[in-house]
Amino acid sequence: xxxKAHDGLVGALNILFSKANIGKVGLSEVTVGQxxxxxxxxxxxxxTLVSECGRLMGRLDLLIADLDExxxxxxxxxxxLKTGNPPKLKLNEKVSRQLRFYRDLLxxxxxxxxxxxxxxxxxxNQTVHRADGPSVLDDAFAxxxxxxxxxxxxxxxxxxxxxxxxxxxxxxxxxWSARRDGIxxxxxxxxxxxxxxxxxxxxxxxxxxxxxPPVGSDGELAHSDHRFGxxxxxxxxxxxxxxxxxxxxxxxxxxxxxxDGKIVHxxxxxxxxxxxxxxxxxRE
Ligand code: SF4
Numbered sequence: 001x002x003x004k005a006h007d008g009l010v011g012a013l014n015i016l017f018s019k020a021n022i023g024k025v026g027l028s029e030v031t032v033g034q035x036x037x038x039x040x041x042x043x044x045x046x047x048t049l050v051s052e053c054g055r056l057m058g059r060l061d062l063l064i065a066d067l068d069e070x071x072x073x074x075x076x077x078x079x080x081l082k083t084g085n086p087p088k089l090k091l092n093e094k095v096s097r098q099l100r101f102y103r104d105l106l107x108x109x110x111x112x113x114x115x116x117x118x119x120x121x122x123x124x125n126q127t128v129h130r131a132d133g134p135s136v137l138d139d140a141f142a143x144x145x146x147x148x149x150x151x152x153x154x155x156x157x158x159x160x161x162x163x164x165x166x167x168x169x170x171x172x173x174x175x176w177s178a179r180r181d182g183i184x185x186x187x188x189x190x191x192x193x194x195x196x197x198x199x200x201x202x203x204x205x206x207x208x209x210x211x212x213p214p215v216g217s218d219g220e221l222a223h224s225d226h227r228f229g230x231x232x233x234x235x236x237x238x239x240x241x242x243x244x245x246x247x248x249x250x251x252x253x254x255x256x257x258x259x260d261g262k263i264v265h266x267x268x269x270x271x272x273x274x275x276x277x278x279x280x281x282x283r284e
Pocket of ligand 1: 163172
């Protein structure tokens with residue numbers, strides 16, 4: 001790990017030396033004068049860029065002067081240090097977009113900027129890859145707009161992986177109908193349920209639940225003949241007591257219950273929450 005980090009540092013420094021027109025030099029032989037030469041071209045490091053409107057923000061690794069062969073600055077280079085695999089031919093689209101984003105943001109907030117271009121510096125093989133192309137700021141603003149809160153939620157995309165540990169199931173009506181439709185498996189030992197409480201003994205934690213299958217896909221529920229007994233303990237028992245003490249009579253989401261034969265165990269690893277499908281943004 002240390003070797004890799006060390007090699008990366010040496011690789012990045014070598015690129016920096018070449019940008020300062022110093023060429024290849026062993027690090028232990030760098031003179032004070034040469035190091036000053038390097039420092040002179042570094043205009044900013046770890047610099048935060050924020051658009052005038054405050055909506056876009058980026059953090060560039062390095063901003064250096066772009067020297068010509070006479071050592072005169074002919075512009076700026078936005079450099080991003082990369083420790084991953086270098087590209088075979090050209091930068092992949094994501095990296096190129098990231099670099100151009102820094103470039104374009106820098107240009108936006110520095111109206112008197114000289115010529116600017118962005119580069120990815122790959123320390124593993126000490127190669128430099130330039131990110132050219134049109135401005136990405138319009139796309140960035142469009143993405144920002146797309147992330148604004150809206151009354152309508154984003155379309156749900158239920159699936160085994162994403163729903164597996166999702167903590168929003170008590171508010172999401174989609175996974176429950178996806179399970180009915182066979183898009184999600186029922187789960188074997190650990191499963192989620194939407195139920196109503198038929199009986200509950202707050203002392204022992206014993207409960208009898210009725211599964212409430214979905215009707216449509218907006219969280220509406222129906223009754224069913226499917227009933228099962230459960231033992232609640234610890235945090236789950238506290239949550240259930242709290243719910244029942246509050247006079248709640250609606251459906252309940254049971255998260256990650258453990259099925260053991262005909263009995264279901266609900267403990268510290270579970271959630272017992274009111275079933276509250278959110279179909280639009282609610283702000284108080
Ligand atoms: S449970 Fe709902 S919100 Fe969570 S990943 Fe599945 S579909 Fe998305």
